[in-house]
Amino acid sequence: MPNRDRTGPAGRGAGRGFGLRRAGRGLGAGGYCVCPKCGYKVPHKAGVPCYSLRCPKCDTPMVREQ
Numbered sequence: 001m002p003n004r005d006r007t008g009p010a011g012r013g014a015g016r017g018f019g020l021r022r023a024g025r026g027l028g029a030g031g032y033c034v035c036p037k038c039g040y041k042v043p044h045k046a047g048v049p050c051y052s053l054r055c056p057k058c059d060t061p062m063v064r065e066q
């Protein structure tokens with residue numbers, strides 16, 4: 001298949017899909033953990049669930065902010 005790289009629509013679709021995938025990744029890794037009691041906020045770390053963190057001010061388990 002010598003002309004495979006020239007398949008216009010397929011190439012476009014791949015480009016779009018890549019963009020969407022990158023956006024999805026950003027959503028998953030970003031965000032904040034917030035204390036439901038006093039509102040203290042820390043950046044969410046990937047692989048560390050918010051509920052495993054405790055607010056340094058009032059020792060309340062934190063939740064994920066949407």
Ligand SMILES: [Zn+2]
Pocket residue numbers: 035036037038039040055056057058059060
């Ligand atoms: Zn707090």
